[in-house]
Amino acid sequence: MVADGLYPEYWEADVVLRDGSTGHLRPISPLDADAVQAFHMRQSQNSIYLRFFTYKASLSARELKRFTEVDHAGRVAFVVTRGQDIIGIGRYDRLDDPDEAEVAFNVSDAYQGRGLGSILLEHLAVAARENGIRRFTAEVLPENRKMITVFAEAGYEVDRRFDDGVVELTFNIDPTDKSRAVMEAREHRAEARSMQTLLAPSSVAVIGASRSWGSVGYSLLEHIVDGGFTGPVAGVNPEAFELNGMVAYGSIAEIPHPVDLAVIAVPYNQVLAVAGECGRAGVKGLLVATAGFADDDGEGLARQRALVHSARSYGMRVVGPASLGIINTDPAVRLNASMAPELPERGGLGLFSQSAAIGVMLHAAASRRAIGLSSALSAGNRADVSGNDAMQYWEDDPNTRAVALYLESIGNPRKFSRIARRLSRMKPVIVAKSDVMGLQLPPGHAVRTTQAPSGALDAMLRQSGVIRVETTEQLMDVAQIVVGQPVPGGTGVAVFSNSLALGKVLADAALAQELNVVRLNAHLDLDAGQSVALSALKTAFTEALADPEVHSLILTLIPVVGLSFEAILPVLQECGAAAAKPVVACFTGVLDPAAQLEGLRAARGTYSRRGDEPGDGDASVPCFASPGAAVSALGAVVRYSRWREREHGVFAQLDSVDEEGAAALLGSVLSDVRDVGLRRLDSGQLHELLDCYGINVLPSIPFDSADEAVEAADSLGWPVALKTVEENLRHRLDFGGVRLNIPDASGLRAGIEAMRAELRPFGSPGLEVQPMAPPGQACVIRAIEDPLLGPVVSFGMAGDAVNLLDDWAHGIPPLTTLDAADLLRTPRASRRLFGYQGLPPVDVPAIEDLLLRVALLKDRHPEIALLRFNPVLVSASGLAVLSAEISVGNPQQRTDSARRAMRD
Template sequence: MQNLEAIFSPQSVAVVGASTTPGKVGHDIFANILKGGYTGTLFPVNPKAKSILSVKAYPSLLDIPDPIDLAILVLPPKAALLAVEEAAQKGVKGIVIVSAGFREVGEEGRKIEDQIVAKCREAGIRLVGPNCLGVINPNPAVRMNASFSNRMPAPGHISFISQSGALCTSVLDFAAERDFGFSKFISIGNKADVDELDLLRYLHQDEDTQVIMIYLEELRRGPEFIREVKKITSGDRPTPVLVIKSGRTAAGAQAAASHTGSLAGSEAVYDAIFQQAGIIRVDSIEELFNFASAFASRKTATGNKVAIVTNAGGPGIVATDMTVSSGLQLARFQEETVEALVSHLPATANVHNPVDVIGDATQDRYENALEAVIKDENVDGALVILTPQSMTNALETAKAIVKIDKKTHKPILCCFMGIFDVSAGVKVLQENQIPVYRFPEHAAQAFGALYRYSAWLNRQHLAQFDLKHDTDKAREIIQKALDEGRRSLTEWEGGELLRCYGFQTLPSFIAKSRQEAVEYAQSLTFPVVLKIVSPQILHKSDAQGVKINLGSPEEVAAAYDEILANAKAYNPEAEIVGVLVQKMAPRGEEVILGMTRYPVFGPLLMFGLGGIFVEIFKDVVFRVAPIGRNEARRMVRGIRGYELLKGVRGRPATDTSSLERFLVCLSDLVLDHPEIKELDINPMLVHEAGQGATVADCRIILEPVDDAATS
């Protein structure tokens, strides 16, 4: 928060590098501030000019007689560094560096940028940029367009943050076409100092900002970002945050030894961060604006049951389809609602959802229908669709909708199809903060976003698990492997490690001979499983190193010989530690728990359907550690296969509460031991409710912390 007010609402601004030549950035930024009606005092700084646009110019910041809140620097890197030194002497509170040529171009630029940041921090100056479009505050009390976009947006209650300056200009054009207003508009460029999290904290406290939109290319903070933004999106004064993230389709998964690593592309990290922080991710600029309009109405959907009122069948059907695909349901009306509709609508009208008031509907018919459905206790909100007919009065219908909207806490979203015939009605709706769209699918998608955010705000909070772990023994197991120069644990060691963190594993022994294998198997009772144990053979099935359901000493002896032969054929150089003899796990549904470690973000946890199907179905969800019980529950319930775990077609319900506990244990394990680079527990067999879940197989990849830190 420190000094960000000086960047957004300065009493005085100096443009250092202001130019007398139209078309140059230094000229255009100065002109935009001047012509935009800035309410403070403006100073151009240029040692070679007497004046710029008839305003007296000064040779340097130090020559300006008045105090300066904000300095806009339009200078090459070395000159910008000198100007920052002068700004510190002058007592400037905030700096925006618009010009490029810093870390984005190479090592020399990075060094100068780092020097500038150090000087700003020493002087307590907040810095935006470099390499950015600038800052805009359309509030009538400020009216500052400190950017090189000559378009001053209308004032509003939505703030926009962008890493891309080029995108900002197209967003401003898009907003102007739709009469869309902003509270604050900022391009952050290289994020040398001020980043998204700083701005989110500031805008959350800003009374003019009701919704925050972000165009994001990459984050440089992980767990801290999640922790802080969760407070913003769900605290005492929740602020919805909508994000469009570049590169959704381009991100590939890492080359990895684990299923988790191969499935966890960088987009999985961002999806996890957004879900954990309560951020709503959108897919396009248009969707960003559509959703922001809905949130700016300040109404949330407490449920997902929607009523549709339309004067045309086709759009009503489209809206119905999109309602279902947006996670919503068509509300089933109460009997008294249907009676009210019958009394007000002609016999040809449809009085069940979606309500068709027929093409010749006047505003009275719309008003009566909307009033009836919005009062229904089974209805959580309404979509109103109007297509222009010869007898349709869009303006009066809009006024009727406004009247009803003021009497209800439920959201009403509108779709007025057409442009010229409905423009007067659209204007009235917009003036009264009622979201209005050109197409019914946009209204349905926006309503779905309102519902998802409401579900986030009203999510259940369970008491955390009381867990105790044997961290010392776990550290010994990991260190022993590293001391021996190994980068993976054997399955035996992996089981020992997991038991330190409360996991339920199967009784097992490592046999060094055929006779030991038979004796161990007899002590466990049949049937048993045999698996090759070798640091060089991680994917045991690929090496035909697993034999299951062995029911006699003879089968165990034969399987032992076959496994050793297969392993030597698969990798003649592999060190064979022995053969693991393991009790067959009791029946259960197969799931996978996993982790892969990312720079900046740390451990990324995975949960999903397991066994051989994990790579085929890819029905998995991710979260960034640490997680607690509540996030673990959302993970378990977040996969498509959750219905299978609940019990279907005669299959018993499984012990999903034990999965939640083990996910939290996994989070603790990988945070306590940063040497664990990748981990798969696959499959874990989850048994009937109350009977827990058993680790059937695990794979744990290590990396010394020093090596990991420099990789």
């Protein structure tokens, strides 16, 4: 909850409007009085009437004071600005019922229809919930259809009542599945539209274009022109009259036609001024090729932030700085605003990279393997446009069949997970990432670093359905399969070879990749001449692919005299296409250094690098020089196929959940906390909080004397367990930290005396008694709030092995029912839960339900910095949480909250 009068700076956000442009949203302040008056006086009479139910030529001083002086708790107002002008205002005022507030909007006539009302409503709802408000009401004139539509399409259940000529709307503002889906859909459309302006601009200007051959400005302008860009191109250089055969302009303002994309290649100390000129000229997006924004002294990062702030204030998106460029091979666009010397081959792969060096590697690898691109974007320092934005665009792009991203840092993993999970259900998403991503940042990347346990980020990627690889080569291995072939429908594979040894090696490798070798033909006789061999291969391939148990085919050959590999490709491709199943070729043992054995090889004709049809379409076969690489790539694609075809579960509606009660409790605990330290909940607070989510912890009572222990045991019920309160010893029978099944008072007194003697070397920690739980398997559940990933839930089997062997499973809330099931089954030791070595299976639904409750608790309450249940004892019919610990703190604003906001 925001303290009265304290300006909540963290509510500020840059937002993307429906048309793809940006605006800055922030809480109102008394300094906005003149701007609010100017906004009001720009409005039409009709807009003023619809807002105030009467006409006001201007606002009085009293009204301005009331509108701009708010407490940011019971009265909240947001403004959206473009440059220095306010373009939208939204506010709520708490009513007599403290759970209810009246909400109202006013959007500039010039910006109506761009989704500002919806954005303001989303942000006001988040602020209201933070301040304990659960319902909004609004009074709207019947003719104000635009405003009624904003509420009706927000995804909330809206009650309408007509009274005295006014429509009164009332709705609960707690997020629902429908409201979240509506927000995500609007966010997707807006961000995809903003990327459309960058990747498919109608016009381009190169600022800093030079006549000096080899310079960045010269190369960028030349590549755009030579690539055949279909729109007008302008060069800007105040010291040149002519550039690349075109008239040069002294500034962006002199260009007579509108400019969608400005490519900036000026010295870094001029970039900010040039960005401002572009904004004033109405440019829609910037591509900043200039480096120099990652200085060790921190000034470069400050310049970078100032650049993004300036650009967004004018509604512009920014690619870069230090970007290698952007490419779009669509014949209707043909944009090569990059350092690549020619427009790449057209194809189905959308390619995203960050630093220029990695971008060069990826472009070279794609070219070497003849993998055509639909579009490519190098984000450079990733100051604004990110991989999340690119995925939003590629989701709707009909020219993109698969997406590949090389990520050196990630700024909003929860949003990445959400977008990637949705995109992966339609198109393969391949992600190459560094193993230290989130621990160390590339120069110029201003994102959070992670404190999450090792493996949490990988778990997030798996949960999202992406194909995770480690290197550029592995990325291209997978890419050439998913863009050149259909996705396999199962794990069954047919293996063909003309070498028994090679065939068996390949079959073993396939089994290691969890593929099912349905057919193995390692006795191909190809020595009877090319025509006979090709006919035999076609018959064998057709028969194998007709088998419903075969879902893909791998051919691996050593050289055959008189039979060229090029002659085999059309046969292989034709058979695969006829069966609509993927085929992969591996040609090994070739000594000719000029032989092209890797990549998408044309099965018919040759590639056309400037043609209108993608080069990696139906007439291409993914070829490999290494059998291991071929099988590994196919295995990754098959695992993706299994993920895509499986049920993904649902977000369960859990009973016995009181989110409001939990929020009130946490608010009271943190009401006087202003620092970044953590506060551990006492026993009463802990039980009250967990009760709000239907989680029960077996009670325990600490004591000082033996008499107190016996009294506690009488109240809890015999038999009891005697434990130390020392966290690292309380479950250790081997160190004397726990004694079980104590039946009576004499046994308890004797146990206390013996335990205190055994624990004396450990500092004589305190003791407690607890009722005995039914015997079962001991598990551990923990959850943290990570600066990078947000909430992370981890599960493992109790004992030293979980930490010594890192036998943890991790998940990123929100979790579906299937996510929880996967989380439970991922640790290697979790086999003990399912009847291992004659032990009875445990109550699996009970532990899955507990995991879902913990995930929901963490997802809804970022104030919970640390949660630990150790152990959770799971029996054949239920479970018991024997020990729980929760620490809370001031939450840093979590990325991907329930409001649309762009992150630096």
